Amino acid sequence: MKQKEYDKIFSGFKGTEGDLLPVLLRIQEKDGYISEESVSQVSRFLRLSESQIFGVASFYPKYRFTEPGRKSIKVCMGTACHVRGGKFLSDAVGWKLGIGIGQTSDDKQFDFQRGSCLGCCTLGPVVKINDKVYSRMQVTGLKKILEQND
Ligand code: FES
Structure with missing residues (x-):
């Protein structure tokens, strides 16, 4: 993001500590995430x-x-999904893509997030890829889906 864009975002705030979360949210809405550069900019703005x-x-x-x-990719780690094998699915994503929770693959094809309850516990364990929810997921099925989405 260019300095002008940061200035525009910051202009709506007083620069107090209480502005931290809304400032970060504005940046994330614009960029899709909060980069190291953005953290540095926010650090200077809010001291x-x-x-x-x-x-x-x-x-x-x-x-x-x-x-x-x-x-x-979001693997549900809510209680119902966790007891039905969510941890195995999470491990499988990590092995298959070589990334951990909170990371993005080098080719930017996938990012991997840990989800809390996605609201369909009876269908667990559940994995969500973008807006599509995959229910009663097994490790082998998940690997195939990841290959199809690659
Ligand atoms: S715990 Fe996974 S959908 Fe509710």
């Missing part, structure tokens, strides 16, 4: 350290600090 910014924002799952992939 907060970068670690303070990460410390507060990382508490809220909606803030993302990695560039989104073209396809976003």
Whole structure:
């Protein structure tokens, strides 16, 4: 993002600590995530350290600090899905794509997110790729879906 765009976003705020979350949200709405450069800009604007910014924002799952992939994979780790094998699905995504939770593949094809309950517990374990929900997912089926989406 260019300096002009940061200035435009910051112009709507007073520059107090309480502006942190809404400022980050505005940046994320514009860029799709909060880059290191954005954290640095926010740090200067609000006079907060970068670690303070990460410390507060990382508490809220909606803030993302990695560039989104073209396809976003979310493995539900809510209780119902977890007990039905969500952890195995999460591990399978990691092995297959070589990325961990919160990361984006080098080719920017996929990003991998850990989801809380997606609201369809009886269909678990559930995986969501962009807006499509895959229910009663098994590791072998998930690997095939990832290959089809590659
Ligand atoms: S726990 Fe996975 S959909 Fe509810």
